[in-house]
Amino acid sequence: MTAADHGHDFGELWVRPYTSTAGRTQPSTPLDLVSIVRATGRGTVAPERLGREHAQALHLCHSPTSVAEVAAHLRQPVMVTKVLLSDLIESGAVTTRYPRFETPTPENLERLLHGLRRL
Amino acid sequence: MVSDASEAYPIQFKLIVAGGFGVGKTTFVGAVSEIEPLTTEETITAASIGTDSLDGVEGKHTTTVAMDFGRITFAADNMVLYLFGTPGQQRFWFMWDELSRGALGAVVLADTRRLEDCFAAVEFFERRGIRFVVAINEFDGAHPYTDTALRAALDLKAHVPLLRCDARNAGSAKSVLIQLIEHIVADFPSRQGETAITATGYGATSHAL
Numbered sequence: 001m002t003a004a005d006h007g008h009d010f011g012e013l014w015v016r017p018y019t020s021t022a023g024r025t026q027p028s029t030p031l032d033l034v035s036i037v038r039a040t041g042r043g044t045v046a047p048e049r050l051g052r053e054h055a056q057a058l059h060l061c062h063s064p065t066s067v068a069e070v071a072a073h074l075r076q077p078v079m080v081t082k083v084l085l086s087d088l089i090e091s092g093a094v095t096t097r098y099p100r101f102e103t104p105t106p107e108n109l110e111r112l113l114h115g116l117r118r119l
Numbered sequence: 120m121v122s123d124a125s126e127a128y129p130i131q132f133k134l135i136v137a138g139g140f141g142v143g144k145t146t147f148v149g150a151v152s153e154i155e156p157l158t159t160e161e162t163i164t165a166a167s168i169g170t171d172s173l174d175g176v177e178g179k180h181t182t183t184v185a186m187d188f189g190r191i192t193f194a195a196d197n198m199v200l201y202l203f204g205t206p207g208q209q210r211f212w213f214m215w216d217e218l219s220r221g222a223l224g225a226v227v228l229a230d231t232r233r234l235e236d237c238f239a240a241v242e243f244f245e246r247r248g249i250r251f252v253v254a255i256n257e258f259d260g261a262h263p264y265t266d267t268a269l270r271a272a273l274d275l276k277a278h279v280p281l282l283r284c285d286a287r288n289a290g291s292a293k294s295v296l297i298q299l300i301e302h303i304v305a306d307f308p309s310r311q312g313e314t315a316i317t318a319t320g321y322g323a324t325s326h327a328l
Contacts, residue, residue: 032217032220032221033133033159033188033201033203033217033218034131034133034201034221036128036129036131064128066190066201068157068159068186068188068201068203069157071159071160072157072158072159072188073157076160077159077160077161078159078160078161078186079161097128099131099221104132104223106304106307108130108198109300109303109304109307110304111193111196111198112132112193112196112198112200112300113297113300113301113304115191115193115195115196115198115200116191116200116293116296116297116300117297119151119191119293
């Protein structure tokens with residue numbers, strides 16, 4: 001999508017992605033690109049009462065998936081996606097785990113190497 | 120924050136594939152990924168729009184920065200390796216903080232015809248202490264420079280592997296990843312103290328958020 005193609009000016013394009021987040025540019029839950037999110041099947045907001053973007057985001061979390069993948073499928077900037085997902089997390093509809101980036105153990109690196117060699 | 124400590128969550132690894140526009144990052148990611156490379160976007164701030172120089176890179180004019188990513192799942196070991204292909208130019212460093220957080224390592228793809236396109240990425244990874252390899256994507260007709268000449272041009276430290284690859288070829292791209300992990304494993308004992316400090320930093324970051 002380019003603004004020039006449609007004769008829009010830059011300002012209009014800049015505002016639009018954040019419409020679905022009501023202008024919020026920071027998620028309430030810390031999320032990384034590779035944070036895994038998944039739907040809980042619960043939540044305080046009934047799925048039919050969710051906005052379209054929230055409903056799409058929730059749908060994409062039915063099986064555990066990364067934030068980056070949700071963003072790609074939603075075709076929304078990563079930060080917009082994070083805000084949408086953090087709303088769902090707050091309502092209990094989605095759960096996440098912030099990735100643990102502790103030092104990889106030598107054992108895990110060896111397993112990774114073995115895995116790559118077997119590909 | 121609602122969290123879930125379930126055992127089902129896989130061990131995640133993140134690798135960065137950096138390099139200039141058109142050097143073959145998406146091709147590289149696609150060659151090894153089990154999924155078609157997906158594209159995510161980050162919006163560029165208005166300030167950086169004016170400073171963008173896209174001379175000579177046709178069809179790349181956009182107000183967002185695209186990141187391509189792919190993944191490789193190792194189901195038997197419950198591990199997932201994510202590959203993020205991202206532009207290596209200095210003006211995109213605002214996105215690199217998150218990308219480099221917890222990154223296992225990086226591949227800097229280089230094209231000998233535009234070697235300078237990867238300078239910023241090399242410098243970034245050196246400064247952050249992120250282990251990386253430089254992989255020359257050997258395009259047809261590229262001048263066959265010697266390793267010595269390339270190392271000198273890149274001002275590459277002796278311990279950083281300089282590799283050659285064909286980003287279109289799955290086996291070749293896979294070999295680059297294997298050599299990167301081998302480099303990280305070989306470097307591991309000497310780096311443990313330093314990495315432990317960094318790991319504490321990540322924890323502090325997540326709490327601060």
